[in-house]
Amino acid sequence: MNPSASRIKVQPATESEGRKDYIRIQDFGFWYGAKKALDAISLDVPERRVVAFIGPSGCGKSTLLRNLNRMNDLVDGIRHEGDIQIAGRSIYDPGIEVISLRRRVGMVFQKSNPFPKSIYDNVVYALRIMGVTDRAVLDEACETSLRKAALWDEVKDRLNDSALGLSGGQMQRLCIARAIANRPEILLMDEPCSALDPIATGKIEELIHELKAQFTIVIVTHSMQQAARVSDRTAFFYLGKLIEYDTTEKIFMNPSQAQTEAYISGRFG
Amino acid sequence: MQRYFHDELRQLRDDLILMGERSLDMTRMALRAVEQGDDALALQVRGMDDRVDELEKRVDREIMRYLTLFGPMGSDVRLLLAARDIGHDLERIADEASVIAKRAMVISERGPLKNLLHVPQEGIITCEVLRLALDGFIEGDINKARLVLERDAEIDDLNRKNYDSLFGSVGDATKVSASHVELIFISKALERIGDHSKNVSEQVIFILSGEDIRHAR
Numbered sequence A: 001m002n003p004s005a006s007r008i009k010v011q012p013a014t015e016s017e018g019r020k021d022y023i024r025i026q027d028f029g030f031w032y033g034a035k036k037a038l039d040a041i042s043l044d045v046p047e048r049r050v051v052a053f054i055g056p057s058g059c060g061k062s063t064l065l066r067n068l069n070r071m072n073d074l075v076d077g078i079r080h081e082g083d084i085q086i087a088g089r090s091i092y093d094p095g096i097e098v099i100s101l102r103r104r105v106g107m108v109f110q111k112s113n114p115f116p117k118s119i120y121d122n123v124v125y126a127l128r129i130m131g132v133t134d135r136a137v138l139d140e141a142c143e144t145s146l147r148k149a150a151l152w153d154e155v156k157d158r159l160n161d162s163a164l165g166l167s168g169g170q171m172q173r174l175c176i177a178r179a180i181a182n183r184p185e186i187l188l189m190d191e192p193c194s195a196l197d198p199i200a201t202g203k204i205e206e207l208i209h210e211l212k213a214q215f216t217i218v219i220v221t222h223s224m225q226q227a228a229r230v231s232d233r234t235a236f237f238y239l240g241k242l243i244e245y246d247t248t249e250k251i252f253m254n255p256s257q258a259q260t261e262a263y264i265s266g267r268f269g
Numbered sequence B: 001m002q003r004y005f006h007d008e009l010r011q012l013r014d015d016l017i018l019m020g021e022r023s024l025d026m027t028r029m030a031l032r033a034v035e036q037g038d039d040a041l042a043l044q045v046r047g048m049d050d051r052v053d054e055l056e057k058r059v060d061r062e063i064m065r066y067l068t069l070f071g072p073m074g075s076d077v078r079l080l081l082a083a084r085d086i087g088h089d090l091e092r093i094a095d096e097a098s099v100i101a102k103r104a105m106v107i108s109e110r111g112p113l114k115n116l117l118h119v120p121q122e123g124i125i126t127c128e129v130l131r132l133a134l135d136g137f138i139e140g141d142i143n144k145a146r147l148v149l150e151r152d153a154e155i156d157d158l159n160r161k162n163y164d165s166l167f168g169s170v171g172d173a174t175k176v177s178a179s180h181v182e183l184i185f186i187s188k189a190l191e192r193i194g195d196h197s198k199n200v201s202e203q204v205i206f207i208l209s210g211e212d213i214r215h216a217r
Helices: A061-067 A098-104 A119-123 A125-129 A135-148 A168-181 A198-211 A224-230 A248-253 A258-264 B006-036 B039-069 B075-109 B119-139 B142-167 B178-209
Strands: A021-032 A035-046 A050-054 A078-086 A105-108 A186-190 A216-220 A233-238 A241-247
Touching (some): A021 A061, A035 A216, A050 A061, A061 A216, A105 A168, A119 A135, A119 A168, A216 A224, A233 A248, A241 A248, B006 B039, B006 B075, B006 B178, B039 B075, B119 B142, B119 B178, B142 B178
Parallel strands (some): A050 A216, A105 A186
Antiparallel strands (some): A021 A078
């Protein structure tokens, strides 16, 4: 293990791609009780790009993802050090409301989790929680979000049907529509395709490709092929450390670290 | 379902087509330089070679990127494997055209040459065969690809005739000029372009049918 691996920083996106760094993770460490899950992670996510977190189970990739909208705050006994900034402001700033942060940083989970409500009610759920009652506004948000999630054409004639009657792939796209309806700036995706067949997976990947024009996306995936297909940059984690972070092409074609090479070529362990 | 990364395969095909068209242009221009003693044209051909070399490297990068990132299957795999060989053959064709241009300048320096042997005819057929090979790739036409395999023999035959007319039983080696020796090199370069065109067509057949006909007798 390269002792300084977790402090690896690639060339700032501002210089390399002409895009601002939207998420900036600086020397971030994280503990579940006494167990250190993340060790001094530093990486920047450029705006309107897709960044994939890869690594074996327990490497800390999901933990880091769930810190980006402070989902881990719900876990007892956690603590962190270092900082995470979004659009130049620390998400741990006392002036930041966690609810507001989670509206800005939407999340799609491994298992689709539609509410036992109609398709329409699922999409506009958060807007109603925020107090939006104007039917025209809700209708427009519903259609726009479903279109962006590439689901509108499949469900437009049955918006009042239960969301639980959709296929697995459709449910996952519904969850993406529900996240989009909130007008987030960032979408976090935790293994969004692990329960889907190849065709549904292909649709989600196409969707990710479309959505990056508007959103900054961070995706955790166990599938290296998926990371290679959908992301612009890839971060490889192992045992809570960031081993390597670079353009996806570099990571999969000619990684700098021997551990990355071993992992992507299946020679790990 | 058409995926966003399939555009990169289209780009790869476009780059190979561009390489092919440039190589054919270079061959035609080099032959004109031979027939017209046009040094400026010959120099132009030699200057075009670098661009084809760059395209070959770009094609190789595109192939490696696609293989690594997008998990190709089926005909996409065949296209990618064949593209590497096709790119190499097209680059070699451009090299041979450059050789013809270089020989044209040597001939021109020694003064006009009235008897060009069978080289003009060999040049016409070589360009036709190369065009046919490129069309086979562009149009995905296996019949055109198979026709290239047949017509390559016409080029071989003319190359042999050129050699025989100077050094064979019908020739008189004592009267062979240095410029005629250059013509033999040009004839040989055309014969090599025919071979590379044939290689391209073998790869086109592999892409279209999965059949590997290399080294078939």
